[in-house]
Amino acid sequence: MPAETSSRTDTPENARAALATVHAMQIAGRRHGVWPRWTRWIELLTTALFLLAFSYGHSPLAMMGAGLAMLAFRFWCVRRFGALARWTRFDSIATLLVIALTLGLASAQWGRAAHFVPLAVIGGWAVSAIALDEMKRRAASKRASAIDLT
Amino acid sequence: MSVPQFDAVIHAPIRLQICALLSPVQHAEFQLVRDQLAVSDSVLSKHLSQLVDADYVVQTRLPFNGRQRMMLSLTKKGRSAFAAHVETLQALASIAAEGG
Numbered sequence: 001m002p003a004e005t006s007s008r009t010d011t012p013e014n015a016r017a018a019l020a021t022v023h024a025m026q027i028a029g030r031r032h033g034v035w036p037r038w039t040r041w042i043e044l045l046t047t048a049l050f051l052l053a054f055s056y057g058h059s060p061l062a063m064m065g066a067g068l069a070m071l072a073f074r075f076w077c078v079r080r081f082g083a084l085a086r087w088t089r090f091d092s093i094a095t096l097l098v099i100a101l102t103l104g105l106a107s108a109q110w111g112r113a114a115h116f117v118p119l120a121v122i123g124g125w126a127v128s129a130i131a132l133d134e135m136k137r138r139a140a141s142k143r144a145s146a147i148d149l150t
Numbered sequence: 151m152s153v154p155q156f157d158a159v160i161h162a163p164i165r166l167q168i169c170a171l172l173s174p175v176q177h178a179e180f181q182l183v184r185d186q187l188a189v190s191d192s193v194l195s196k197h198l199s200q201l202v203d204a205d206y207v208v209q210t211r212l213p214f215n216g217r218q219r220m221m222l223s224l225t226k227k228g229r230s231a232f233a234a235h236v237e238t239l240q241a242l243a244s245i246a247a248e249g250g
Contacts, residue, residue, distance in 0.1 A: 010242070011242075012242055012243050012244075012245050015239045015240075015242035015243040016243040018163075018166065018239050019236070019239050019240065019243055021163070021166070021167060021170070022166065022167075022170040022236060022239070023170075025167045025170035025171040025186065026170050026171070026173060026174050028171055028186045029170070029171040029172060029173065029174050029175045029178055030174045030175065032178070032182050032186075033171070033172070033174070033175030033176070033177065033178035033179075033182065034175055034176050034177040034178065034221070
């Protein structure tokens with residue numbers, strides 16, 4: 001591959017400006033692009049662990065731990081990559097399936113306590129969705145300032 | 151000070167931004183790239199064709215959310231070239247930091 005030098009980026013200041021642009025574009029890509037498949041598999045795995053703990057654990061602590069692990073992963077994704085994977089119909093179906101299974105298992109296993117568990121699960125999802133949305137907005141404003149700087 | 155060697159294909163600002171946008175993801179839509187770079191379809195196509203010719207980017211039509219969309223992705227060769235280009239930029243930027 002031929003290489004060249006250029007007056008556009010041959011000074012350290014211009015190189016830093018170019019790196020800032022690269023960083024801003026990477027954030028934009030992570031926010032709106034289609035992520036590598038492995039991120040989806042990890043998220044599905046954590047969801048499966050949550051369901052497994054719910055089905056076999058018979059323990060509120062195990063269920064809560066798995067649920068928290070799942071939420072922690074989603075928050076980590078936002079911090080690490082700038083956003084969650086792009087939402088698709090597949091995600092909507094998977095989410096509905098998880099909620100339906102959770103409600104069904106809660107009703108079957110916990111009797112009266114089931115009235116409380118679904119509310120907690122839905123509440124957790126709602127709170128995490130609001131928090132994630134806020135984090136995404138902050139990432140977007142950060143990206144906008146990075147673009148202004150360049 | 152040695153003269154930095156930049157990749158001729160990625161060196162142009164628009165093409166550098168295209169590669170940066172595609173680097174963390176598997177695919178990105180043509181429309182998304184165009185909007186993020188704030189360029190016209192023709193300008194983006196022109197720069198994309200150079201990246202495609204260099205075997206740095208591939209364009210594919212994929213069904214996404216029920217519609218056929220033009221998706222762009224970096225090839226393995228493109229990722230390596232982009233990583234090397236960023237390393238060169240980082241090395242150059244670090245000269246300023248070390249110097250003062």
